[in-house]
Amino acid sequence: MILNSDSMKPIYIQISEWLETEILRANLKEGERIYSQYQLAEMFNINPATAAKGLNILVDETIAYKKRGLGLFVAPNAKQFILHKRRSQVLKQLINEIVLEAKHLDVKETELMDLIHQVFNEIEEDKE
Known part of the structure; x- marks a missing residue:
């Protein structure tokens, strides 16, 4: 992952979201040690304090x-928590933006739903 310094999103939030994605992809599993702030700082060429903020x-x-003296570890049920959080917050925000844009473009609800189904099916086909 490459952090986007031009993003409106602060670097520390990008770090936390990247780590969440690593958990969702099972690259970091429940009970496994997470990168330290110094490892993240080196990986992404950022200040360790910024990395620590993302970890916090x-x-x-x-x-x-x-774990005192050992570092940070992935919590039990972290993946389920992230899934729930992203569904209820991130996905809803994205849908709000899409619906608002569709209204600006005078796209009807049925047409928007058709587009969503089309993209969903295309992604499913790409997975196969």
């Missing part, structure tokens, strides 16, 4: 937990 988001949301 995971701790605050109970996606990760600290």
Whole structure:
């Protein structure tokens, strides 16, 4: 992953979202150690304090937990928590943006739903 310094989203949030994605993809599993702030700082060429801020988001949301002297670890049920969070927050926000844009373009609900089905099917076909 390459962090986007031009993004409106702060780097520390990009770090936390990248780690969440790593958990969703099972690259980091429940009970496994997460990268340290210094490893992340080196990986992404950022300040360790910025990396720590991203890691603290995971701790605050109970996606990760600290083991004194050992580092940060993926919490039990972290994947399920992330899935729920992204469905209820991120997906809803994206849908709101799509619906607003569709209204600006005078796209009817049925036409928008057809487009969603079409894209969904195309993605499914690409997976096969």
